[in-house]
Structure formats: C-alpha cells, structure tokens
Amino acid sequence: MNDMPKIEQATDMTDSKISANKVQVYYGDTHAIKDVDIEIQPRSVTAFIGPSGCGKSTFLRTINRMNDTIDICRVEGSIQIDGEDIYDPKVDPVQLRAKVGMVFQKPNPFPKSIYDNVAYGPRIHGLARNRAELDDIVASSLQKAGLWEEAKDRLDEPGTGMSGGQQQRLCIARAIAVSPEVILMDEPCSALDPIATAKVEELIDELRENYTIVIVTHSMQQAARVSQRTAFFHLGILVEEGPTQDIFTNPVDKRTQDYITGRFG
Amino acid sequence: MTDATLSPEGAKAPEKTSAQPRSLYATDELTKKRNASEKRFQAYGIAAIGAGLFFLVVLAYSIISEGIPAFTRTVLTVEFTVTQEQFDDAESQLFKTRAYEAVFTEAMSAQFEQKDIQVPFDIAAIERIVGKPGSTIREFYRANPDKLGQPVAFELAASSRVDGYMNGRLTRDNITDSRFLMKSDLDLVDVLVESGIIQTVFNWPFITGADSGVDNPGGAGIGASVVGSFFMMLVVLFLSLPIGVAASIYLEEFAPQNKFTDLIEVNISNLAAVPSIVFGILGLAVFIQFMHLPQSAPIVGGLVLTLMTLPTIIISTRASLKAVPPSIRDAALGVGASKMQAVFHHVLPLAMPGILTGTIIGLAQALGETAPLLLIGMVGFVARGYPDGFVSGFMDPNSAMPAQIYTWAARSDFAFYEKAWGGIIVLLIFLLSMNILAIILRRRFERRW
Numbered sequence: 001m002n003d004m005p006k007i008e009q010a011t012d013m014t015d016s017k018i019s020a021n022k023v024q025v026y027y028g029d030t031h032a033i034k035d036v037d038i039e040i041q042p043r044s045v046t047a048f049i050g051p052s053g054c055g056k057s058t059f060l061r062t063i064n065r066m067n068d069t070i071d072i073c074r075v076e077g078s079i080q081i082d083g084e085d086i087y088d089p090k091v092d093p094v095q096l097r098a099k100v101g102m103v104f105q106k107p108n109p110f111p112k113s114i115y116d117n118v119a120y121g122p123r124i125h126g127l128a129r130n131r132a133e134l135d136d137i138v139a140s141s142l143q144k145a146g147l148w149e150e151a152k153d154r155l156d157e158p159g160t161g162m163s164g165g166q167q168q169r170l171c172i173a174r175a176i177a178v179s180p181e182v183i184l185m186d187e188p189c190s191a192l193d194p195i196a197t198a199k200v201e202e203l204i205d206e207l208r209e210n211y212t213i214v215i216v217t218h219s220m221q222q223a224a225r226v227s228q229r230t231a232f233f234h235l236g237i238l239v240e241e242g243p244t245q246d247i248f249t250n251p252v253d254k255r256t257q258d259y260i261t262g263r264f265g
Numbered sequence: 266m267t268d269a270t271l272s273p274e275g276a277k278a279p280e281k282t283s284a285q286p287r288s289l290y291a292t293d294e295l296t297k298k299r300n301a302s303e304k305r306f307q308a309y310g311i312a313a314i315g316a317g318l319f320f321l322v323v324l325a326y327s328i329i330s331e332g333i334p335a336f337t338r339t340v341l342t343v344e345f346t347v348t349q350e351q352f353d354d355a356e357s358q359l360f361k362t363r364a365y366e367a368v369f370t371e372a373m374s375a376q377f378e379q380k381d382i383q384v385p386f387d388i389a390a391i392e393r394i395v396g397k398p399g400s401t402i403r404e405f406y407r408a409n410p411d412k413l414g415q416p417v418a419f420e421l422a423a424s425s426r427v428d429g430y431m432n433g434r435l436t437r438d439n440i441t442d443s444r445f446l447m448k449s450d451l452d453l454v455d456v457l458v459e460s461g462i463i464q465t466v467f468n469w470p471f472i473t474g475a476d477s478g479v480d481n482p483g484g485a486g487i488g489a490s491v492v493g494s495f496f497m498m499l500v501v502l503f504l505s506l507p508i509g510v511a512a513s514i515y516l517e518e519f520a521p522q523n524k525f526t527d528l529i530e531v532n533i534s535n536l537a538a539v540p541s542i543v544f545g546i547l548g549l550a551v552f553i554q555f556m557h558l559p560q561s562a563p564i565v566g567g568l569v570l571t572l573m574t575l576p577t578i579i580i581s582t583r584a585s586l587k588a589v590p591p592s593i594r595d596a597a598l599g600v601g602a603s604k605m606q607a608v609f610h611h612v613l614p615l616a617m618p619g620i621l622t623g624t625i626i627g628l629a630q631a632l633g634e635t636a637p638l639l640l641i642g643m644v645g646f647v648a649r650g651y652p653d654g655f656v657s658g659f660m661d662p663n664s665a666m667p668a669q670i671y672t673w674a675a676r677s678d679f680a681f682y683e684k685a686w687g688g689i690i691v692l693l694i695f696l697l698s699m700n701i702l703a704i705i706l707r708r709r710f711e712r713r714w
Contacts, residue, residue: 066598071522098601108592110611120610121600171596178600 017042017182017212018063023077025058025067025236032058036077036238038231045204045213047227047244049220051259054233056216060184063214064100065093081182098125100182101175106191107167109159109174114151117159117170118142121178137177145173146203165196169203176207183207185215189222201226220260224248232256328689334432335687338468338483339423341395341457345372346416352406362399366391369398380460390450394457396424396481422470423463425482425680427454431465434679471687476669482680485673487688493563493643493663494632494695500567500659501574501631506624508571509578516579517586518608537576544573545637553641561642561662569641570631577630581623585616618707625703629696635667644668666692 016039025033033055040046048056058067065086067073078085086096098121109117118138121127128134138155142148147169151162159170168188175183185204189197204213204226217223223230224244231241232253240253251257258264292300347368355364370388377383391398398421406413426446429435440448457463474486520526548569552558558565589612597607613620638644643665664672666688673685 064599066595069594069598094601094603096601097599101601102595102599104592104595104599106592108590108596110593110596111615120597120602124600124602124606124610174596174600 015042016040017081018214019080019083020059020063021078021080023059023062023075023079025055025062026074026076027070028072032236033062034236038238038241040212040214041229042212043208043210044229045208045215045227047223047230048214048216048233049218049223049230049259050233050239051264052218055236056231056233057186059233059238060186060214060216063182063184064097064102066097066102068093098178099180100184101178101180103168103171103175103183103185103188105187107164107171109162109167109170111158111160113156114142114159114162114170115155118173118177121174125178127178141173141177144176144207145169146199146206147173163196165192165199168192168196168200172200172203172207176211180211182212182214185213187216187218190218197222220248232259234259328686328693331683332686332688332690334428334434335471335683335690336468337432337465338471339428339431339463339465341421341423341462342418342464343369343372343376343421343462344416344418345369345375347402347406347413349413352410352413355403362397362403365399365402366397369395369402376462377460382456382460390447390453393444393446393450394423394427394454395421396483420466422483425678427463428483428680430454431458431463434683471684472691476664476672479676479678479681482676482678482684485681485684487666487669487684487691490664490666490669491691491695493566494665496563496659496663497567497570497665498628498632500564501570501628502624504567504571505574505578505627509575509624510582510620512575513579513582513586514608514613517583518604518612533576533579537580540636541573541634542636542640544569545640547572548637549640559660559662561644561664562660563643563663563665564659565641566638566643566665567659569637570634573634573637574627574631577627578620578624581626582616582620585619585623586612588619589615614710618710621706621710622703625699625706629699632695632699633667633692635671638665638668639671644672666695 018038018040020036020038023033023036024031036059048060050056061067062075062079063081063086067075075087079087081096081100084091110120112120115138118141119128119134122134122137128137139148139152142151147166150166151170159167162170168191172183172188188204189200192200201222204215207213208228215223215226227244229242230244230247232239232247232251232255234255240247240251240256242252247256248260251260345368347365351368355361355368358364366388370391373391398419401421402419405417405419423431424445426435426440430440430446430451435446437448437451440446440451442448454463470484471486471488473488474484475489476486477484516526516529548565552565552568553560558568593611593615594607597611598604602610643663670685670688670692673681673688676682
C-alpha cells in the first residue's frame with residue numbers, strides 16, 4: 001500500500017491515501033458539493049458527519065465513482081488515490097471499485113447463498129485459481145468480518161435469511177473479499193439495533209489495521225467512538241476537518257460547534 | 266353527539282367539548298359517513314366481482330355445452346370381406362367408389378340377416394347415413410392389398426345429420442326431408458343403434474385431423490391448425506424473447522436518458538395498442554409482397570405476431586427490471602462488477618419471473634390472434650394428404666387455430682358451428698396450460714432466490 005511513486009511522496013507531505021482537491025459535484029443544475037479539499041490518512045478511520053442533505057454521502061460516492069451511475073451527476077476537481085487521479089480517462093471505474101470497496105446504508109446482500117455472496121467479487125476479478133483458493137478467500141473474509149463462527153455451518157443458506165446485523169457484516173465480508181485498500185461505508189449502522197451496531201463498530205476498529213476506512217454517519221457518538229479524524233459537512237461545504245478529539249471537544253468553526261451541541265441538524 | 270353535528274351552533278361546540286371529554290362509544294356524524302362510504306365501496310367491489318364471475322360461468326357453460334358434441338362422433342362399425350375378385354371388378358368400373366358402396370351394402374344386408382333385422386333400405390339411404398363410404402373402402406384396399414379376402418372391421422363416419430340426431434341437435438320433430446337425410450332414414454338409424462352398428466365414440470380425428478371440405482363437417486379436425494399455431498409460436502418465441510429482452514435491458518440499464526430514448530419509449534407503448542389488423546396488413550406488404558416469403562406460411566404469421574408481441578414483452582420486461590431494487594445494482598457495482606455483469610449476474614435473474622410471465626402472456630395473446638392471419642392468408646386451408654407433406658414446416662401453407670375457428674363459424678352447415686365451439690375449447694385448453702406454465706415458472710424462479 002505504501003508503494004507510492006517517489007515524486008508523490010515528496011510532494012505529498014501528509015502521506016495521505018486519498019487526497020481531494022477543489023471537488024465540485026453537480027446534480028444537473030444543483031451544486032451539491034462545493035470546493036471540498038480533504039486529505040484522508042491511510043490505515044485510519046475518517047468519519048464524515050453533518051446534517052441530512054449536506055452532501056457527505058454524495059462526496060463519499062465520488063471516491064469510488066458510484067455516482068457515475070447517475071446520469072445527471074458531474075464531478076469537477078481532482079480526487080487522487082495513491083497519487084493517481086481517479087477521474088482520469090485512463091481509469092476504469094471497475095478497477096477502481098475493486099480497490100475502493102463500499103458498504104451501503106441498507107444491508108444489501110445478493111439473494112444468493114452466504115458463500116456466493118462473498119465469493120462473487122473474487123470470482124469476477126479472477127482472484128482465485130481454483131475452488132480451494134476461493135474457499136480460503138471466503139473463509140478469511142468471513143473471519144475478518146467476524147462472521148465466520150455464525151456462518152461457517154450455513155454457507156449454503158441464503159444471505160438474505162440472516163439478521164440485519166449479520167447481513168451488514170456479510171456485506172463487509174463481501175467488500176473485503178476483493179482485497180480493497182479503501183472501504184467506504186455509507187451509514188452502515190443506520191438500519192441496525194444497538195447490539196449489532198456495537199459489533200459492526202468493533203469490526204471497523206479492527207479493520208483499521210489493514211484498510212483505509214471512510215465512514216459516513218449520522219450518529220456523532222459513533223463518529224467519536226470509531227474515527228480518528230472527523231470531517232463536518234454543511235450545505236455542500238466541508239466546514240471543518242481534523243482529529244476527532246479536537247472536532248468534538250474544541251471545534252474551530254461556530255457551525256461545527258452548533259451542530260455538535262445539537263443546536264441544529 | 267350533538268357536538269359533532271354540523272349544526273349552526275357548531276362554532277360554539279369546541280368550547281363545550283373542551284369542558285367534558287368526548288365519549289368514544291358515541292360515533293359522530295363524520296365517522297358514520299366515512300364508515301358508510303367504506304361499506305358502499307366494498308359492496309361495489311363485491312358486486313363487480315360477482316358480475317364478472319357470473320359472466321365467466323355463463324361463458325364457460327355455453328362454450329362447454331356447445332363444444333362438447335364436437336368431441337364425439339358417430340361411427341358405423343361393420344365387418345366384412347372384400348375378395349380379390351370384387352376388388353378387380355370394382356377397379357375396372359367407371360364409378361369405382363360406387364362399386365365399393367355396392368359391396369358395402371351387400372355386407373350390411375348380410376349382417377342384418379345374420380342379426381335377424383327386418384328393415385327395408387336401399388343404397389341411397391345408406392349413402393345418406395354414412396356419407397360416401399366407397400372412397401374410404403377403396404383407399405384402404407389400395408393401401409393394404411394383402412387384406413383382400415380377409416374380414417376387416419371398418420369404422421365408417423356417419424354423416425353430420427346422423428351425428429346431429431345422435432347428440433340431440435336433430436329430432437324426429439324438427440327434421441325436414443332433404444337429400445342429406447330423410448325422416449324415414451331415422452328408423453334405420455334407430456335399428457342400427459340397437460344392433461350396435463352405430464356407436465358414439467371419442468372424436469380423435471377432430472383433435473388430430475385437418476380441415477375438411479364444406480360438405481363434410483364430420484371429417485373436419487383442428488390438428489393441422491394446431492401444428493400451424495405451434496410453428497408460429499416457435500417463431501414468435503425465438504424472435505420476440507431475445508429481441509424483446511435485449512431491447513429492454515439496453516433501454517432500462519444502459520441507454521442514456523434523452524429525447525431520443527423518450528421518443529422510443531413512447532412509441533413502444535403506442536405500438537402495444539396498435540390494432541392487430543394493422544400488423545396484418547404490414548406483414549402482407551412487407552413479408553409477402555416485398556420480401557416474397559410464401560403466402561399462408563407459419564413463418565410469415567410468426568413474424569407478424571412477433572411484431573405484435575414485442576411491445577408487450579418489452580413493456581413487461583422493463584417493468585420487472587425496474588422492480589429489481591437498485592441496492593442490488595449498487596452492491597454488484599460496489600464490489601467491482603461491470604455494468605453488464607451487474608445486469609446479467611444479479612438483475613436479470615431477479616427479473617426472470619416477471620419476464621417469463623410477460624413473455625407467456627404475450628405468446629398467449631399471439632396464439633389467439635386472428636385478424637393478421639386473415640390478411641396473410643393463413644385461413645380456410647384444407648390440407649390434402651395430411652399429415653404428410655403439407656403442414657410439415659415453417660414454409661408450408663397452413664392455418665392456425667383461431668383462423669380455423671373463424672372459418673368454421675362462417676360455414677353454413679350447423680355441424681361446423683359445433684366444430685367452432687369445439688375448436689374454442691381446444692384453444693382455451695392451450696391458453697390455460699400456457700398460463701399454468703407461466704405460474705409454475707414464476708413460482709420456481711421465485712423460490713430459488
């Protein structure tokens with residue numbers, strides 16, 4: 001992961017994994033994201049917080065180009081991952097998404113078996129040469145997602161038959177299975193109960209050792225619990241970004257303070 | 266209670282109610298009205314369903330009661346022997362079938378004597394009852410000369426009037442003497458029935474046979490047109506399913522949203538509502554007059570019906586693709602599937618039950634379509650020598666079930682009217698089984714996910 005070109009390392013003082021520069025996102029005529037500059041550190045959890053409609057999910061989806069699927073959506077500025085501009089015409093979004101995995105708000109396992117859910121990514125990317133290798137990938141992904149103990153005896157059962165929290169961890173296992181470097185999580189716990197949420201948060205904390213994680217969340221407690229850095233978005237603008245501790249205890253901007261103390265949002 | 270009425274003092278009411286709590290036991294006027302209108306609406310619904318069921322029952326009863334006689338036929342079973350001499354003698358005569366009929370009449374008389382039946386009859390009466398048995402007998406011996414000199418049991422079809430007498434359409438009261446059947450012949454028929462020579466049997470030739478001439482309703486069958494319909498449906502299935510599904514997938518998943526695709530969408534919806542006769546005349550102009558495909562052939566009928574079925578399939582396929590939750594597409598794209606992989610691995614399998622149902626309903630519609638077939642000449646065709654040759658493939662002239670039914674209904678002999686109803690029963694059986702197939706496929710595919 002740290003095999004960045006030498007030149008990049010020299011210019012990129014912060015040694016960041018993802019670096020966004022003056023990113024603008026338009027939905028038709030609506031200017032949804034304005035001038036966002038952010039550096040995201042490798043092997044850490046960065047949380048995006050902000051009121052509904054502030055553009056945090058939109059910005060998250062620009063990082064693996066999921067917004068390409070929306071016809072009227074247009075992105076300007078540059079987003080670099082490991083010093084490579086992901087909106088460069090040479091970049092194939094399919095390869096990008098293998099490197100930058102995503103977990104969605106609502107658990108969305110494929111209506112297939114647990115095994116096939118996890119094996120799908122490795123299969124289409126040709127990561128396993130035979131069934132044994134595929135079995136290994138599936139097992140290790142489920143282990144990393146903390147689902148192995150619950151799932152090992154029911155790999156042939158449909159993923160949709162699991163509980164909500166298990167489904168979300170299955171989706172995380174599915175994302176891990178293609179060996180991404182970055183995992184984007186769009187409010188991964190908003191549909192889960194507190195116990196399932198605690199499990200997923202624990203998992204996020206463990207995954208931080210190997211992956212760069214960006215998480216969008218509505219819960220400030222969650223941001224405080226899992227993230228090392230926090231970015232506060234408001235009305236399409238990145239208001240403030242810094243170490244989570246500082247954002248929650250000593251925010252610089254008045255708007256951040258108002259939001260955190262519950263005065264709006 | 267009075268608090269809630271729309272009385273002139275209504276304005277004052279809130280003050281009163283705030284003082285004393287409103288009772289939940291007393292239904293106020295507005296709630297009463299709402300409940301009444303709800304009950305009324307339910308009653309309308311039940312009445313509508315009842316009316317629908319009533320008409321369905323009436324329709325089913327009339328179809329079945331009118332159509333059942335088409336599935337039975339009256340036959341004369343006579344066993345007799347034609348010797349080599351008789352055969353040679355008959356073949357040497359000018360009116361060969363006549364000669365065979367004479368042999369047949371002799372055999373009949375012999376059987377009557379044997380069974381001790383005393384009824385006067387002549388060759389003309391026999392002809393009126395059996396139609397013209399000569400050609401059937403002649404054809405049999407020409408095909409099987411080795412049977413000459415051995416006793417053979419012939420099953421000869423009775424004429425349509427006798428058929429009518431047997432199934433109650435004709436009675437002694439309403440029969441009029443004609444060259445087809447005389448009142449006096451009924452005595453003979455009665456005796457033949459008693460002696461077991463005339464029997465009512467299941468009408469296999471109706472299921473398997475081809476259409477007959479206008480003067481022989483007894484020999485008319487729907488089999489040839491079932492074959493024609495079958496070939497047409499093959500054409501429709503193998504053209505409209507891939508084209509329709511491919512077009513829908515492109516339009517739904519890949520095509521950009523712009524004025525041009527909007528125009529295409531509107532036109533597809535419009536095409537679904539175009540009268541079928543328009544497609545018929547289009548087929549006549551394009552496929553037959555311009556492309557010089559053979560007339561009356563299932564391939565042309567299939568092509569026309571494909572055009573007609575495509576919009577139905579496209580609309581239902583798009584609807585079922587749209588019904589697949591977008592989260593599934595996101596999930597697939599999120600792990601790095603290409604758009605095509607997302608569609609073919611995840612979206613299409615989920616949309617499959619809907620696509621299959623739409624396709625089968627489209628096919629069922631096409632199966633019952635008559636108007637375009639009239640224009641391309643798939644109507645009123647009598648297959649000679651069926652089942653050999655004529656209805657063997659896509660390029661040979663044939664008819665189709667609905668067109669065959671139309672032809673029969675238009676003929677003057679009442680027996681054909683019966684055939685038309687019988688044909689409708691056969692057509693409905695096909696449609697019902699297609700719908701059952703659609704339901705089974707739907708269940709199966711849904712259970713898999």
